[in-house]
Amino acid sequence: MDAIPYFIGKYNYWGCIFLFFLGMYAMISKTNLIKKIIGLNIFQTSIILFFISASFKHDATLPILMEEHKGAIDPVMYLNPLPHVLMLTAIVVAVATLGVALTLALKVYRIYGTLEEDEINHAIQSH
């Protein structure tokens, strides 16, 4: 029975998908705006982990060329550099989004004096 190697062999996907929907659940169901933004961050981080785990190869080292390999390079020796690059971009995008989200939350707080979504909706309706 190779159920155990199967589960161990794919645990990275399970974990990332779990985090993905954990973040999404937090974004949909929480009423506090800051908690929603935290959910957003978990959500984005899970995708970053997903990509990075795709770059991993057993028995490979990080993609910086070692002095002794400069002649003939065996691709199996090094991790896949592309997902790292893509995720550097994704991290920066996530940070930028976080900055704008916090800015908007700050503006919302200055207008309504609260960060609870139901209180804000109440304030809008009673206005």
Next chain:
Amino acid sequence: MDPIMMEFSQHSPVLIVMAPFLLGMAAAAAGWANRKWAFPMAFLGLLSGLIAAIHMLIKTAKGEILVYHMAGWLPPFGIAYRIDTFSALILTAIMAVALINLVASRASAEKDFTEKAPAWYALYVFFVSGLAGMVATEDIFNLYVLLEIASLSAYALIGMGHNRAPFAALNYLLMGTIGASFYLMGVAYIYIATGSLNMTDIAVILQEMGPNPTITMAFALCMTGLLAKMAAFPVHGWLPNAYTFAPDATTNVMAALTTKVSIYIMIRLVLSLFPLSLAFDTGIIADAMVWLATIGIFAGAFMALAQKSFKRMLTYIVVVEVAYMVGGFWLGNRAGMTGAMLHILNDAAMTLCVFMAVANIRARRGADAFSDLKGLFQTMPFSMGALVISGLAIIGIPPTCGFFSKWYLISGGIEAGHWGFVIALLSASIINAILFFKVFEIAFFEVPAETFGQNSREHESDHHTHHGLPSLAMAEARISMLIPLIIMALTLLALGFMTGGIVNLFIDPAIPGQVL
């Protein structure tokens, strides 16, 4: 053409993104020195983008497909831009819409944002160049980056409006990020399954690979993400608030472009990345999408009927129009697709026109509740004339462009036997007619209770009714807002007359031959 120009013109695929982007940054930098320079810089940026777009339009019309390799690396390794006839058409539409709105909304932007106007110009130009890049790029990850740059600028542009705007913008941000992240997850699945990021390369690999559950999942993820981004029916919740409370200058361009570009991306992914069989062979996905669109049309139209303010009503019409295009595309036959693709272009034009007209009214009257529209035909005849033309286009009445794309959509629906969708289209036209004629009636026959001042918001409708129509003084919007509006109104008619040419030259070649 002299050799230097020849040399330079081959770079137009990259210049369409980079020229606006660089000049947008220059506008922001100039803003710290002298605010007056910001507008010319932004204008110049979008103008050069438009010139590049028209150049490509002419080139692709001759049957050429423009491919540009960034940094000189060939596609599977580097990033490439690929522009066919249809994307050149959309690029031209984006640049033209953005340029016209920039000119039209200069006055209101300078008034609303005063010393922050350069930042507004910069974000506006970033937004437009992000959209242009999304249309041009052939790399699915580059698409995500450009999507985010367009969205981030959009959040900021929306958040600066009415008091309720920041909350609406935050909701848009959350929804938009969910959409973008689903798309990115789809990219991850595609990458894991194929190892490539280039659309053409992936399409070739997928052809060889045959059916694959990973790709099906990637398809589902990408489509879900794009549906959220384009505000298709069940996930449209962010759109009405965000567009209603954004500043007019922002709403105009955003309503005209954001959703349309997302639909373009959807069309491009389905037609040139995923195997066509995946989308249309089982028929389940396509049917589900068409029914979703049908429900979306009814829901949006009835919500529009319930609104009390003109601008808010129009935002629901945007939701309805999105459903037209989604439904038409997923009918899966040539007529439906042609209708959807033509409607992207037409809808960008007519949405801009109608929102610009509302912006003019709001600039004059300060409000846009239906009770504030009384007597407008007398005070603002030109703006109302443009509004009538765009209203007719949205309803779909012959000489205007809206009629032709709707004609294609309906004939596609009949061909596919989707009677629900056909009925939805026809009844949406009727509801649109009711909505617009209600507005025209108020604006033509009713008279404001007293000569309006700055804030006609306080007027009660039951003050006293005039009998007959006393003449009101003309109070037309300022000339810099009026001329772009009239140009747009004429464009709507011109697009209607040019439909045949556009379909033959630009849209037909972009639909793959298997689609009948």
Next chain:
Amino acid sequence: MKKLALILCLFAGGLLLMNAHYLPMWGDPASPASTHVSPYFIENAYEHTKTPNMVAVVLADYRSYDTMFEAAVVLAAGFACFFLLRSRARGKKGGHHYYRHIPTGVTIKIEEGGKLPAENSKVFRSIDALWTPYDPIIQTTCRCLIPFLQIYSLYVLAHGHYSPGGGFQAGVVLGATIILLAISHNLKTSLKRMSERTAALWSIIGVFIFAGTGLLCLLLGMDYLNYEVLAPLLLSDEAMARSHSILIVEVGVTMAVMAVMVWIYYNLSSAGQQDEGL
């Protein structure tokens, strides 16, 4: 709403988890992701650019166009925060003036014709409650650390060709030092070192260095961002020209990221007023 969200997430999550069965095993060297495009990068990166760090090569050369927009996203975020929050309305309305209580940094608005409250009045007593005594531990530690952090960030930037590092990381560390200054002292101190105007201009210039390098390649007759053509300008052969250009581009990224981090912090921490801070 909560239940609906839960059902939705469980359903979609279940779907994705079932589908994970078809994904390749973790760390499988034969998976498509590690066999299609990436071997090309691993094999040719050094030959093309004489730079051992493949991530830096892919980041700043093969996919440099992405990276440029990444810097642009950061810039757009900086503009967004500035555009949404910055307000300078205070003090311009005339009639009243402001008194700043220097030890606490609290500013009192004095209406037209009003007088400063007396030394022991209720106003000042409430201000005194906010007063933070000089904290030698935090300030000294930060003052000792900041120079080292700055040198380290330059190392991360300059050594990015040979070890993990590069423009973004260097920019973040460099920006953190200025934010650290603002936290340990106050916003005024860091504004004196780096004003908002400087931050804004630096961020624009940083992205412009990147985009301008690309534009230069275009003007010299090659594709956008094709560094090869810069070889005569950089007095080197083509591979070395790529290596040098990667450094130039990373310097631009560092400037942009650093300035935008600082700029966003200025606006967020003081809610756009930029008089107080944390």
Next chain:
Amino acid sequence: MIIFDIFIALLLAAGCVFLLGGALGILRMPDFYTRLHGASLLDTIALVCLLSASILYVLTRHPDVNGLITSLKIILIAVFVFITSPTATHAIADAGRRAGLKPWTRQNEEESP
């Protein structure tokens, strides 16, 4: 060599135990200050254990100049952590005190459950 390896393993295990203790402290302690106390002290000592384990590992595997340089770098990290971690804790505690948070006592707890 085996003695060194056992020693390394012991140090790593001790580090993990300390980290676990810190995490437990955050969960179980009654108020802000005590939680901070547990987390910061145990984290610092855990880091010392882990870093010394890695220094030993490097020195036993590469007993040459390279190994020495690497271990010097690790010592630098330790110095950095020793400076910053207490300062950060101090700053956080200070902020808590200034925000008006009262330390926990038994009387406090009885007054406000």
